[in-house]
Every structure is written in C-alpha cells, then in structure tokens.
Amino acid sequence: xxxxxxxxxxxxxxxxxxVGGYRPxxxxxxxxxxxxxxxxDEWIRSRSGIATRHWAGPEETVAMMSVEASGKAIxxxxxxxxxxxxxxxxxxxxxKQTPAIATExxxxxxxxxxxxxxxxxxxxxxGYGLTLAKGLIVEGSAEYALVIGVERLSDLTDLEDRATxxxxxxxxxxVVVGPxxxxxxxxxxxxxxxxxxxxxxxxxxxxxxxGRTDVSDVRYPAITQEGQAVFRWAVFEMAxxxxxxxxxxxxxxxxxxxxxxxxxxMRIIDSMVKTLGLPEHVTVARDVATTGNxxxxxxxxxxxxxxxxxxxxxxxxxxxxxFGAGLAYAATVVTLP
Numbered sequence: 001x002x003x004x005x006x007x008x009x010x011x012x013x014x015x016x017x018x019v020g021g022y023r024p025x026x027x028x029x030x031x032x033x034x035x036x037x038x039x040x041d042e043w044i045r046s047r048s049g050i051a052t053r054h055w056a057g058p059e060e061t062v063a064m065m066s067v068e069a070s071g072k073a074i075x076x077x078x079x080x081x082x083x084x085x086x087x088x089x090x091x092x093x094x095x096k097q098t099p100a101i102a103t104e105x106x107x108x109x110x111x112x113x114x115x116x117x118x119x120x121x122x123x124x125x126x127g128y129g130l131t132l133a134k135g136l137i138v139e140g141s142a143e144y145a146l147v148i149g150v151e152r153l154s155d156l157t158d159l160e161d162r163a164t165x166x167x168x169x170x171x172x173x174x175v176v177v178g179p180x181x182x183x184x185x186x187x188x189x190x191x192x193x194x195x196x197x198x199x200x201x202x203x204x205x206x207x208x209x210x211g212r213t214d215v216s217d218v219r220y221p222a223i224t225q226e227g228q229a230v231f232r233w234a235v236f237e238m239a240x241x242x243x244x245x246x247x248x249x250x251x252x253x254x255x256x257x258x259x260x261x262x263x264x265x266m267r268i269i270d271s272m273v274k275t276l277g278l279p280e281h282v283t284v285a286r287d288v289a290t291t292g293n294x295x296x297x298x299x300x301x302x303x304x305x306x307x308x309x310x311x312x313x314x315x316x317x318x319x320x321x322x323f324g325a326g327l328a329y330a331a332t333v334v335t336l337p
Contacts, residue, residue: 010137015180016175016176017178020069020073021297026054033165055170062101063101079144082112085143088148093155123295128330130147146177150171153170154169158203186333187332190330193237199229238272238323245332249333256282256333257317257336260321263292315336
C-alpha cells in the first residue's frame with residue numbers, strides 16, 4: 001500500500017510584522033567621492049539624486065549590521081527571537097562562500113536552531129527573500145521567518161570609476177514575516193533576463209588592476225554597470241513588472257498609499273512614478289538621496305525610514321519592487337507592519 005503524505009498545516013496567509021534598519025555611523029558626502037573622480041556635486045546629484053551615503057567602518061560587518069537591524073525588527077514584531085524558524089539573508093558582500101552568514105546571524109539574535117541560508121539576487125534579493133518566507137509560512141515549514149537584506153558595497157566600489165563611484169552605500173534592513181488571517185503579501189512577479197547579465201557585474205580579479213599604478217584605494221572585485229542600458233531597462237521594463245504586481249494583487253494605482261522601489265537612482269524612481277501614473281497622494285520612498293544604493297538592503301531600509309518618520313503608517317498598502325544584477329527583479333504588494 002502506498003503511503004499518503006499528510007498535507008501541510010500552515011497559516012492561510014502571511015504578513016510583515018516588524019521592520020528594522022541599520023545605517024553605518026560614517027556619512028560620506030559627494031565631496032569625498034570627488035577626491036577620486038573628475039566630476040562635480042551637481043553632476044552626481046543630477047544623475048542620481050544622491051547627496052550622501054553611509055559607509056561601514058571595520059567593526060560594522062555584514063553580521064553586525066544584520067544583527068542590529070534584526071533586533072529592531074524582532075522587537076517591532078513583538079515576538080521572542082526563539083520563535084523564529086527561518087533566517088534568510090540576501091547579500092552579495094559576504095565574501096565567504098560557506099558557511100552562510102545567516103547561520104551566524106541566527107545564533108547572535110537568539111533564534112535557536114532555525115533553518116538559515118543566504119541568497120544572491122542582487123538588488124532584487126529582498127523581494128526574493130520575502131517571497132520565500134511567505135511560502136514557508138503558508139506551507140507550514142515556519143511560523144516566523146526573519147528576512148534580511150544587507151550590504152557593504154563600499155568594499156565593492158572602484159573609487160576611480162566615474163560611472164559607479166558615487167552610487168553605493170552600506171547598511172542592513174530586516175523584516176519579520178509571520179502568520180496572517182487575511183492577505184497581506186500579494187503574489188510576487190519575479191524573474192530574470194540573463195541575456196543582459198553583463199550590464200551589472202563584478203569584475204574579474206585581474207581586471208581591476210589593469211593599467212593602474214596605485215591600487216591602494218581599490219576595492220575588488222568591483223561592481224561595474226552599463227549605466228544607460230540599466231536605466232532604460234529599469235524605467236521601461238520594470239514599470240511593466242510593477243503594474244503586473246498591482247494587477248495580480250487586485251490593487252489599482254489609486255488604491256496605493258506607498259511606493260517603495262529599489263533605491264537605485266532618483267531619476268529611475270521619478271520616471272517609474274510617472275510611467276505608472278501614481279496619484280499625488282501616494283508616498284514615494286526616496287531614501288537614495290541620503291543612503292545611496294544599498295542593493296538588497298534598500299527596500300527594507302526605505303520602508304523602515306518611512307514608518308519611523310510618519311510618512312507611512314501601519315496598515316498602509318505599499319507596492320515594492322527590486323531590480324538589478326542578473327538582471328533579476330521581484331515586485332509585490334504588501335500591507336505595512
């Protein structure tokens with residue numbers, strides 16, 4: 001007789017219960033960036049909207065920043081760390097292939113013995129992690145999951161690359177995802193376009209040294225990108241993905257309270273707002289101006305700041321979308337914690 005597998009006993013739905021963030025103490029203005037590239041403050045601001053970014057010090061490691069952000073998210077969720085059944089960390093700047101940094105973070109936050117693993121999906125990583133957490137809770141493999149986006153992109157910044165030197169920042173954002181009795185995380189629209197993978201990439205180790213006499217300030221392997229190609233893709237293709245996420249959630253632009261796109265570039269954000277036709281009442285996250293592009297950390301950091309400053313409130317309906325290296329993307333509609 002063939003054995004029958006017992007069906008899962010998960011929650012009918014999942015939601016974000018708490019959010020936390022950590023920004024390094026060192027604030028780096030455009031004047032410091034301009035010591036290494038031939039540009040101007042006006043050019044940087046007009047191209048990216050970035051005035052400052054945070055860079056981590058030696059003690060502000062990927063693990064340390066994640067633990068700080070996670071502690072805030074767990075406290076906001078009102079649960080005991082021991083209740084966390086899964087820890088998912090999205091990062092491209094933890095340089096050990098194994099063990100996963102998620103295991104260390106899980107231990108340091110007091111989560112006991114949860115499932116713990118890292119994912120690498122670049123700027124789409126938080127959306128990927130959120131989707132995985134939702135699936136675990138609905139399927140019944142976890143009751144509470146901790147999702148972290150964390151980066152030390154200053155370690156991957158070529159300070160002499162005029163196209164990217166001003167873009168990147170460091171930080172960590174975390175959310176606790178738990179059970180819900182009504183939908184609070186919509187269907188995820190996600191995917192990748194690998195034929196465009198070269199548009200954002202890390203250099204090979206030897207490339208960063210080619211033609212240089214002084215490499216003392218070079219972080220390697222550095223991130224490079226084809227700026228115009230990425231801009232066009234983000235503005236035109238990601239607006240379509242964002243609209244599909246709205247449609248699949250059954251939410252109209254007029255129903256939105258908040259829009260939290262990946263904090264890549266202010267021009268991209270403003271163009272997406274226009275293309276989507278978002279009404280004036282929708283609060284738009286523009287954390288990039290003072291935080292820079294923190295890749296996987298950018299959405300939860302922006303979410304945390306909007307809630308902390310009162311620009312958004314608990315229960316608001318928010319469209320979130322991440323996009324970047326891969327070229328990978330993920331968009332969904334969520335109820336804010």
